Amino acid sequence: MELDEVMRTTFSCRSWTDEPVTDETVHEILELARFAPNGGNRQGWHVIVVKDRAIREQFVPLILPTTSVYLAQTQAGESPWNAVHPTSIDVEAVKQEMRPFPGVDEMLDAPVVLVVTVDLGRVASFDKDLARVGVISGASIYPFVWNILLAARSRGLGGVLTTYLAGAEAEVQKLLGLPEHHAVAAMVPLGHPTKQLSKLKRLPVESFTTVDRFDGPAFTV
Numbered sequence: 001m002e003l004d005e006v007m008r009t010t011f012s013c014r015s016w017t018d019e020p021v022t023d024e025t026v027h028e029i030l031e032l033a034r035f036a037p038n039g040g041n042r043q044g045w046h047v048i049v050v051k052d053r054a055i056r057e058q059f060v061p062l063i064l065p066t067t068s069v070y071l072a073q074t075q076a077g078e079s080p081w082n083a084v085h086p087t088s089i090d091v092e093a094v095k096q097e098m099r100p101f102p103g104v105d106e107m108l109d110a111p112v113v114l115v116v117t118v119d120l121g122r123v124a125s126f127d128k129d130l131a132r133v134g135v136i137s138g139a140s141i142y143p144f145v146w147n148i149l150l151a152a153r154s155r156g157l158g159g160v161l162t163t164y165l166a167g168a169e170a171e172v173q174k175l176l177g178l179p180e181h182h183a184v185a186a187m188v189p190l191g192h193p194t195k196q197l198s199k200l201k202r203l204p205v206e207s208f209t210t211v212d213r214f215d216g217p218a219f220t221v
Contacts, residue, residue, distance in 0.1 A: 001154050009198055010149050013158030014103030016191030021111040025155060026190075033147035038140040044122035045144050045185075048176055050113040058175055059165060059187070060104060066167030067101035069094050083133040103160065103189070110189035115165070115172075116145055117182040141185045148188055158193035161186050 030047060038044070050056055070080040072094045073087055107113055118141040127136045145161055152159050165172050166184045173180060209219040 006150055006153050009200065010153040011158065011197040011200055012160040013191075013193045014160055014189075015106055015194045016110050016158070016189070017194055018109070019111070019192040021157065021191055025157075026112055026114075029148055029151040029155070029157075029190075032151040033144055036144035036147045038144065039124045042122040042140065044119040045141055046117045046119065046182065048115040048117070050115055050176075053108065055175065056108050056113055059172075060108070061098070062168035062171050062175075063104055063164050064098040064101065065095035066164045067104065068097050068099040070164070071099050071101065072097075101164075103162070107162075107187070107189040111191035112159075112189065114148065114186075114188040114190065115176060115184065116141065116148075116186040116188060117178055118185045119179075119181060120183055121181045137183075138185075145186045145188060148190075152190050156192065156196075157190050158196070159188050159190040161188055163187075 026049065034043070066081075069089070069091055072089050073080040073082075076087075076089055078087055078089075079085065118137065120137065123137045123140040125134055125137045127134050142161075149159050149161060163186055165187045169184045172178065172184050173182065178184070206218040206220050210216040211219050
């Protein structure tokens with residue numbers, strides 16, 4: 001598959017067939033992903049290939065409080081887990097509801113489940129002193145995760161970049177034996193999609209690109 005096609009058709013897959021994915025294929029995917037750009041070439045990522053179903057099952061009660069809030073805020077017309085706009089829901093009460101969330105149960109049986117962490121002692125966080133949620137460290141880990149998804153797609157596989165395990169990071173660190181300075185960046189289930197998508201809906205370039213200033217004219221050709 002050509003790179004342009006891979007980039008245009010890598011979709012968020014949350015349902016997989018029971019066709020296995022070999023360790024050799026997973027290794028090939030990670031072999032390609034490791035060439036992702038990252039700050040200072042420090043390569044602060046670590047990948048745990050979670051094969052033990054008992055461990056996967058322990059992810060579910062760690063995930064559902066976070067996703068329950070996500071669903072409740074969405075239903076309330078809010079942008080979920082937003083750091084700018086305060087929520088109108090009772091977050092702690094909603095966390096106890098443990099609502100089902102698409103893909104969470106399915107990932108228990110996904111052929112491959114990867115947990116990707118980033119060593120915060122090896123990445124630059126230029127925004128660490130700003131009075132807002134930090135985003136800069138993501139530049140040294142999410143290109144790597146995206147490379148995993150692109151490499152998987154090029155092999156006919158599908159996956160999804162999920163971040164909801166981060167809501168219970170301390171528990172995940174204990175469960176997986178992670179050092180305390182390793183942040184849980186993503187959980188990525190992979191496998192053969194039950195349905196292949198070939199066309200994705202995205203906004204045009206002119207809708208999100210301007211010239212010279214945020215309020216400048218749209219960038220068009």
